[in-house]
Amino acid sequence: MLQFSDYDYIIVGAGSAGCVLANRLTEDANCEVLLLETGGSDRSIFIQMPTALSIPMNTKKYAWQYHSEPEPYLNNRQMHCPRGKVLGGSSSINGMVYVRGHAKDFDEWEASGAEGWNYQQCLPYFKKAEDWAFTPDAYRNQGGPLAVNNGNNMQNPLYKAFIKAGVEAGYMETADYNGKQQEGFGPMHMTIKKGVRWSAANAYLKPAMQRPNLHVQTGVQVDQVLLEGNQATGVRFQHDKEQYSVKARREVILSAGPIGSPQILQLSGIGDKETLDQAGVELRHQLPGVGQNLQDHLEFYFQYKCRQPLTLNSKLGPFSKLAIGVRWLLFKTGLGATNHFESCGFIRSKAGIEWPDLQYHFLPAAMRYDGRSAFAGHGFQLHIGHNKPKSRGWVKIKSNQATTAPQIQFNYLQHPDDIEAFRACVRLSREIIAQPAMDPYRGEEIQPGAKVVSDEEIDAFVRESVESAYHPCGSCKMGSVEDEWAVVDNQTRVHGIKGLRVVDSSIFPTIPNGNLNAPTIMLAERAADMIKEQTPAATNEVEVALDAQWQHSQRPNAPARG
Known part of the structure; x- marks a missing residue:
């Protein structure tokens, strides 16, 4: 039997966001953190060698091999949706492409109800995360945990x-x-350092694992957040067929990704009543946006x-x-x-x-x-x-068992x-x-x-x-309480539940123009400051280039040929 005490924070999911949070929260030596992960070690040549990227993505040991329901607008094809199931999460199985997204993507977040998440306020956290291989400037930084090069x-x-x-x-x-x-x-830029995949596990988690105030437990299946009224008090999970309940003194943070986070919320009774009734789960808190707003490239x-x-x-x-x-x-x-x-x-x-x-x-x-x-x-x-689709899908649990994969419909x-x-x-x-x-x-x-x-x-x-570019997001949308689909507020706190946050790409209001690992890490860096109640990083006021003729032309110049 494993032995657990109470912890200040319990983080569910050691993916891109969870690794960042584990590192930043344990910078305070008086803060005890438990990080829970279903998968295991990332010590594999197929993970660490960049050119082998197709192998872990298609291996059950390292990735949840989800598939969508038949997609009605894609000839009823069931689309592959692998998600990381290993330390580092999807940053240990992805293509290592580093794209922040366009500045306007984050202004769009704020316009859709995520107050304070515009580009100028997000940029300092992109920079905080980054160790850029070339000359730094107002947009790029050296010295952060995440190595970026060409x-x-x-x-x-x-x-x-x-x-x-x-x-x-x-x-x-x-x-x-x-x-x-x-x-x-x-x-193009990529997250590689000295020839090795520079996942969130390598960049953030492994340095933090040297600290005595971080406990990492792999091989667990979280099946619900424990609630007392509208207060999250801990989590329940399975390990080697044994059931455990662990208490959080301060907060529970879900970083299980755009499929796992809405699944755990729904299993906990937080979501849409009709979805929970069909799955045999008692409604604890009506929040109809859980699992909605799903997007992908x-x-x-x-x-x-x-x-x-x-x-x-x-x-x-x-x-x-x-x-x-x-x-x-x-x-x-x-x-x-x-x-x-x-x-x-x-x-x-x-x-x-x-x-x-x-x-x-x-x-x-x-x-x-x-x-x-x-x-x-x-x-x-x-x-x-x-990269800016208007189609929206959903994630819904099919039963009250955490081991049963949820239904996924992208409506591509x-x-x-x-x-x-x-x-x-x-x-x-x-x-x-x-x-x-x-x-x-x-x-x-x-x-x-x-x-x-x-x-x-x-x-x-x-x-x-067409195939998925493996960029699902948006299924626990960040927005104001007036937004029917919003699940968390602009501080990443679940609406109506105290002591519970979601911090991962599931809370993106809209999908950025680019790969999602970089904005996920940025979001977690910023959320860590919010959780610690630190003064936010100073806003960067920088120029953003746009084609002055965008309203009238598709490109700046006439083609030379063709």
Whole structure:
């Protein structure tokens, strides 16, 4: 039997947010913290070696292998939704891409009811978290826990050719999309340090685990928050078929992610009465927004054959993989030390869109996330997706058992604007790859294929081919008590329940234009100050670049060709 005392704070989930909170709260030596995690150790070469990113994501040991309900607007396909089940959570299984989102995304949070979460107030916490590999400025910082760089610095010529093609097509070039100007094409940033995945576990949790006031317990399944009236007093969980109840002197903090956090709230009787009745759970506190407002990014692979033998498709054989692995084990360098997404682009899908809503990840290979080759030969691909979807879904428990996976419905492409944006993804991508910079490399279009041209043909391709970009969020929305869907207030406190917070990407009001690990870590850094009742970091008043002609043009300049 395990032995537990009472703790000041109990954090549920050792993912990106939970690791940050465990570190920051235990900076106070008088504060006792218990961190609970279902998964186990992250000591695996497949987690720590960046190029192996597809393996932990698709391994039951390291990830919850959730699937959505049949998606009605995607030909009833059930979409894969892996979530981290290991120390570091999804930061230990993700693609390590570091994107903060556009400044306007956070102004949008505030406008939707999350008072005080505008960009100028969030920026100091992005900076607090960061250890930027290049020259710091008003937007970037050195000395934080989270290492950020450009991997192998675009040694493959395809990376720079893609950036040049974007400029030739009439778009801007940006030296730092996480700085003053997101819009445009430039080098991509990743959370890697000295060739190793720099997860939240490596950056935040492992240093904190040296402190005597942090207790980390793995292998547990939390099934409910304990309540006395409207006061959260602790949690109940299972470990090795034994049940435990542990009390929190101050607060319980859910950081179980956009699937786990609403599931635990609903299992605790906090949520919509109809959902809880159907699952056999007694309603303790009516909060209809729990599980609602679910959002995610979709993307597809735009693939081309490559006319020159310089892509990663030649490195997929067993001997090449062995050589890459051995070099990484010995020196932490080479192709094993990058996620291979080293250049990117952020553009607007049409005139009248104020800030970018489409994102490119460029990969000098034609392959899937699971590592399978697209065809025999050399190729490259763009991961392209619409990043500001208007479609909304939900998470609902099916029973009163924590071991039963909840129902997940994203309703991808429910909104017609999302369909229109994906048509732009196809047409604008073709135009970019048709530019002179890609002439030495561009071969036959593999996917979607040159015959996919009309709206109807593009829509059919998208419905059949899009995949999740693994960015679910929004299912415990942050907002004012007047908002029916709001679950937490702007201090991350659950509406109507004392001593209970949710701190993870589930509380994002709207999804940012970019990958979600960076804003999740920022949010947790800021929430830690709120929990400790510290004076918030000084607001950064910095300039944000926008295309002055955004209302009238889709890009700043006419394309050079195509």
